[in-house]
Amino acid sequence: MPPVSEQSSDADLLRAIADGQTAALRLLHHRHAGWLRARLRRRCADVDVVDAAIQDTFVAVWGDARRYEERHADAAAWLWTIAVRRMVSALRGPAHRWLSGDSGDLPDIATTPSAEELVLLGVEHGALGPALDRLSPELRHLIEATALDGLTVREAAKLLGIPEGTAKTRLMRARIRLRELLT
Amino acid sequence: MTTVTVRGLSKRYGSLTALEAVDLEIGVGVTGLLGPNGAGKSTLLRCLATALGPDSGSIRVHGFDPAVPAQRTEVRRRIGYLPQNPGLYPNFTTYDLLDYVAVLKEMTDTRQRRAEVRRVLDEVELTDRAKTKVRKLSGGMRQRLGLAQALLGDPDLVILDEPTVGLDPEQRMLFRALISRIGERRTVLLSTHQTEDVGALCERVVVMSGGRVVFEGNPRELAGVADGQVWLSGNPPEGSAAYWRNADGLYRVIGQRPEGAEAARPSIEDGYLMLLGRATIAEVAR
Amino acid sequence: MSEWHVDPGLLQQYEQGVLNPSRVMAVEAHMSACATCRGRVPVDITWLTGNWSVVFDSIHAPQAGPVQRLLARVGLPEHRFRLLTATPALRWSWLIATLSVGALAVIAAWLAAAGETGGASRLFLVLAPVLPVVAVSGAYGSGVDPMHEITGTTPSAGPALVLWRAVAVIGAATALAGVAGLLLPGPGWYAAAWLLPALLLCTGTLALATVWSLQAAAVALGGLWLTGVCWVLGDRSEVFIPFVFGPIAQFVYLAAAAAAVAVLIRRRRHFDLGESR
């Protein structure tokens, strides 16, 4: 296992982490903790919850970096999914921990980058942008949580503090409304 | 500023005299304790580290007297000690071992203690080995771990007994760099029987022989002991006690000037050998 | 990737939360795919170091096991637990040795009980008091602790540490011997008869250890007990139980143990390395 440096790719760092190199985990943490924090803080006002979610994320990565290697997915998206799920599961105490499975259980790659998210890359220049802006905040938050954050409807409901059933209907309404606005 | 003051220190083991009336003052910076095996270096260090009570004489560390039980604890709060055989538990991880010594050093607050363990791991560059068991560490790493435990609690006085013994040249270099960094603002006292260590990193040298201090000064002064007594000669000298052939095929002679020899600049080693020769003569005369 | 990147102004607006929703989503969607823009998010280095140190500690620091959690519940602080776990005699090798001696005594007693009645448990009564002494001898000192010279020159060294560890190992050994005693055939009080002799031997060992090493003291007192008891057993077998474990004998053990404790308290300083014994 060659030594890692600032120049190592995320995949190399994760391989070194799986090999037990603390230095690699530190580099990965220093590379990603900043933007993860900025993004999580837009979803949760409690800074302690945000900081703890980031810490949890890297502790989980240390224990389970091998899982990443198997899947060859984008490391940043993978880290984000872990972090946002950790944060959601911490939102209303340990009783809701089951939402994200066992604490050592990292999300499958299949749930990370969605097709809708790729569409959103065109938000800046496409017609989707104005449509999203015209959506009511409660509908938009659901789109954001599911399409952009990669959360399940149940997790999105928890993040937004609404019942799961409400979340389901709102998400359906949001999709219909978006389609109307786009045509 | 003087950190350690030693006056008339003596220690015997049965009929063997390990220390005899040692007087010494040591201040901030790196001081090397040089001497052959059995010169009393370890005994002196163990007395200073409060591992051993002397038979007579006095020690003061920052004014505290280790002979008085209450003050001995004060001394221990201010020292870090790496014994010659530290006996680090082979089944502990690097982190656990430091955590344990930190507890022994009265760091009862968990958060504070962990921060301190992280700090020393960083200082000796073992952060990446925090989870490695001691028995899996290389000799150099183990020695750095020994140094790290001595540094816990940021002691003013760091006592290292033969810290460079058994290290290969590369590890020795790394270790020297570490020690000189540590000695920038602390008092470091290390024993060695290698003159290169002294030349490379000590501001002061104390030479011991037969339980006595036979020299105290800086490395240049130690070399100066052999001033006018070191010669380079083309032929093997007759009747000289110490000489050897160097890389140029010349004979380096210490003592009387051989016929037709040229004077050479004395090294630390020359001074050291000169002193040991004198000490041996004095020993025999007594 | 697209040519478009998040410029510093936009990033600042994003962080301040003043962007309209679609632009926020655009920034986030772009950042999850663009390492350059992720790297442009300003980070407070103090926060980063602090956050990392928590991660580092969670990975490396020893995790509290069931034993520690149990002891924490009865008031044993975490740092004290660390001191006790490094006690040589609390390692498995010592515990297994203690356990096997106790088990042997019980097995022997059961085997003997098949043929003979009454005197069958004598072997246990003879051996049980020695078990805690064997454990104490492994509590502290250069003979059993390879790190003794480091341990002994820290501010925690000295009588307090010796006694903490001695109490911990005596506790463990007594518990093991106690369980063995309950499995013993014969009168029920046998299971407790050895406790006072054990107390005397332990306190006596510690008191004697202010003169000799802990190991030498343990061998001396353990040996003395075994020789004495075996002599009584061989010479006056018929009065063995009342003579060695009867009420008078028990009272003598208690008084002697008290005397040993007094000596121990007076001479406790001598547990220190820096003290010439």
Ligand SMILES: [Zn+2]
């Ligand atoms: Zn970009």
